[in-house]
Each structure stands twice: as C-alpha cells, then as structure tokens.
Amino acid sequence: MTDLLPPIQTTARDDAVLKALAGFVRQEALGPGEKLPTERILAERLKVSRNTVREALTRWEGLGLVERRQGSGTYLKAAVSPDMLHMPLTLAGGNDFAGLMSTLEIRRALEAEAAALCAIRAGKAEIAEIERKLDLMEEAFQTRAGMSSDEDWEFHQAVFRASGNPLFEQIIAAMYEMFHRFWEHPLGVRDFGHASFPYHRTIFNCIAARDPDGARAEALKLIATVEDDLKRGAANLKLSDRR
Amino acid sequence: MTDLLPPIQTTARDDAVLKALAGFVRQEALGPGEKLPTERILAERLKVSRNTVREALTRWEGLGLVERRQGSGTYLKAAVSPDMLHMPLTLAGGNDFAGLMSTLEIRRALEAEAAALCAIRAGKAEIAEIERKLDLMEEAFQTRAGMSSDEDWEFHQAVFRASGNPLFEQIIAAMYEMFHRFWEHPLGVRDFGHASFPYHRTIFNCIAARDPDGARAEALKLIATVEDDLKRGAANLKLSDRR
DNA sequence: GTGCAGAAATTGGTTGGACCATTGAACCAC
C-alpha cells in the first residue's frame, strides 16, 4: 500500500556502472587485493564518462569495498558480488565516559548472543581456531603481564566469525573503533582487563561443550567485569573529561 | 609500537570538503530535511572544483546521510556531526532471506537488552510516550487488520530511545531498510506480524512495572514469533528467490 | 484577483578534455 509503483529510474548511470563492475569481478573471479581495470578503460568500455566511473568507484570506496592508490590503480579490498546488501551504519558518539559505557552495552548484548549462537553453530575447525586464539592470548597474558589487548580482540573476533552471522563481527568492529577513541587513555586503571581474563576460557569451554546458555552467561560475566573496571577507572580520575 | 609514523596525507580534498560541510551544518544547525547549499556554491566557496564537491557528496549519499534531487537540491537525510563514525555493513552473497535472518539475530540481541535497560532507566515521560505509541499501534492494528508496520516500528523506536543509549536506535536503524524490503512482500504470509502483536503490550507492561528481566523475556518472545513467521513464509513459497 | 500554461531560471547529472601528483618499472652510472 505504501509505495508500490517505485519511481522509474530514468538515470542510474552510477548504479549501472557498479552492477556491471560487480559482474565483471564475478566473471573474472577477482578477489581481495587484486587490481581492477583502469578508470579510463572502464569509461571507454562502458561508454560512460570517466567522471561517472569515478563517482561509482567513490561509492564503493566509501563502502570500504575498494581502495584507490594514485599512480598505481584501484584494488579490491573485500569480496564483492552482484547481490550484496549494504547497510550504512553511522554512529554519532559522545566522546565521553557515557559514550564508552554505551558501546559496552551494545557489546554486552551482542557478545552474549554471539557466544550462544557460536555454541550452537560453530564447526570443529572453527572451534579449533578459537582455541588457538585463546592459547595465544593466554600466552601473551603470561608474558606481558596483562597487556594482551590485541590477542584478546582476536579471540573475540574468532567467536563472532564462528557465530555464522557476519553482522556481529562488523558491528562489534564499529564498537571497537569507538572504544579505541578512549583506549589511549585507559583511565588510569593500569591492570585494565585483568579481571576479565579467566572468562575467556570459560566461554570457550561452554562453546566447545555446545552449551549456548552457559556461553551466554559467561559472556555476560566477562562484560560485567569490564564495566566494573571502567567504572572504577572513572571514579579514580574524578576529573570531568570534557573536551 | 604498532603503527607510529602513519602515512602522511598530502591530498585529501574530499575529506576536507566533507569536514567543512559538516562544520557548516553544525554551525547553521541544519537538521534532517533541510537543504544544503548548491554544489556550485560549495565549489566556489571552498575554492575547489564542482567535481570534487560532487565526489564528496557522493560519499555522503552512499552513507545515507544526504539525498540529492535533480533540479531541486541536496537535502540532509540524517543528523550529521563532525565526529561521526561510519561503518558500512555489508552482507555478502545474501539472498534476501538469509540477510533478513541475520538482521533478526542482531535485533534479538539488541531488542532484549534495550527493553531491559528501558525498564531500568526510562523516566515517566518516556514511559508515557511509549504507551502512546503502543495505543496508536493497537488502534492501527484494529482498524487496518494487521498492517501496522509503521506504528509498530515507532513503538520499538520509542523503546530504544528510552533505553538511554543512542547506539541501539542507530544500529537498528541501519537494518530497518532491510526489514522494510520484506514488509512490502510479506512472503505470502498475509497475516504477517499478527503473532507478535500481543507481546508489544506485555513488553510495555514489564517496562512500566520496572521489571527488566520480564521485559527481556517478552522481547525475546516477540522476536521468536517474527522468526517463526519468517521461516513459515520462506517455507511457503519454496521458490528460490534468487534475483 | 484567479488560475493556469508556458517560458525562464535553478540545480543536480553527464560529458570530454586537459593538466597535476604519485607510483612503479626500466634504465643507467657508480
């Protein structure tokens, strides 16, 4: 009832260009890192102006699908297919403590669900991969006394990837990005993340045991410790970090 | 240790244009629906070519921040601020059904958490607003026998807004378009959404009663019914909806 | 004055051509 009879597209040059290009990529089986045809060549082949090609590529660049290097060429940055779906996510974030807690709330919701789904759907290979990341992280934790944030992140990424839903990883990556806007100044809490350490293994155990509810519960505990750390840190400095 | 000495940026015309434009929007306090300056004016004022302005606007358009209407002008479609974070979500190889299920999993995670937070944090005014949306939705449901998707959506938005965390609404909004692509073609299930109807009020009751766990449980039930409807619809048509 | 059709101005969309800046490869001197 709302809007049948969609507006006819009398002009959609850029979209047509992108569709054609997606088809080309598919046909040539191009993968990430490989080089696309020159803008000039595309313009000539598709019978459109180079400017139009550029606008189309600009869109793909904005979506992170493609990278343009002046003097070199245009390269695929991710797998593209003619039937992709894009959902631009824009986060207007407060750069303050409240904003940080906001990202954690999202993370709590997603992390719990992803861990549960992972316990249901992960294959053996994926579980092995998660365990490998876990081992790496624990080793880094022993060696460098706590600062294992990179390996920590990779562990979580592996869990998200094994959840079978790519959106989890992508959304959390956005949260991670926002999180890192503050991470440079860890609020004075030096042993940040210590408390969350043991839960990584308990989460993994639940996943390996195919226990979704357990995995969800452990994930919630992990986030809770991070939240506590954060609140403690905020109480520590007590200075209003308005910028 | 990781990446000091970042690559120096010798050219970043488009980014500069967008930054300037974001500053302009902020200074003029422009909101969604309002008109931006002409491309030609922007080009002149910023001392760049109109082409460059167009590439910049193309990026914003791709991100859904702006809408260009030939012959009319360029209009803001969402609130923009100089410090936004963009993270386009890409669902590869998605026939629409799989994509929709993916978004539903995200929605399940966020909806449950948001309802719980809402039960804890919503003020009286916000609860009243939610109830108003609920009444509107129920009225629309009675009148138009089921098709209450717009009002339904507004109810959920109100809940997200009252959760005290703007990220919930922003993330779900990114998936809204995909939901709507389906609402138009309800998969042959004519009474789509009927099953979820009663849970809207039970969710509200829990929120009003300050019962986070109850709200979470009811939200999960609601999503479960939507998932069931969807699976039923997919089973109904049984035709591979490759496009 | 009102209403409406047609002209004119406005604005995004497209084109073609030119030139600049960076890259990378080939080449050369040492």
Added chain:
DNA sequence: GTGGTTCAATGGTCCAACCAATTTCTGCAC
C-alpha cells in the same frame, strides 16, 4: 647491488559546456 633518472601509467583535480528534472516566474485568459 645501490642510488639516481627518466618515463609511462594511473588516480586526483579542474574547467567549461551541455542535458534533464524541478522550481519559479510571467503573462495571458477569464
């Protein structure tokens, strides 16, 4: 090999013009 130099390829920017959709203005009929 190392370090420059040259040179072609390629993305980045600019310009000027025109096309197409929209909006606004104008003038005529009533």
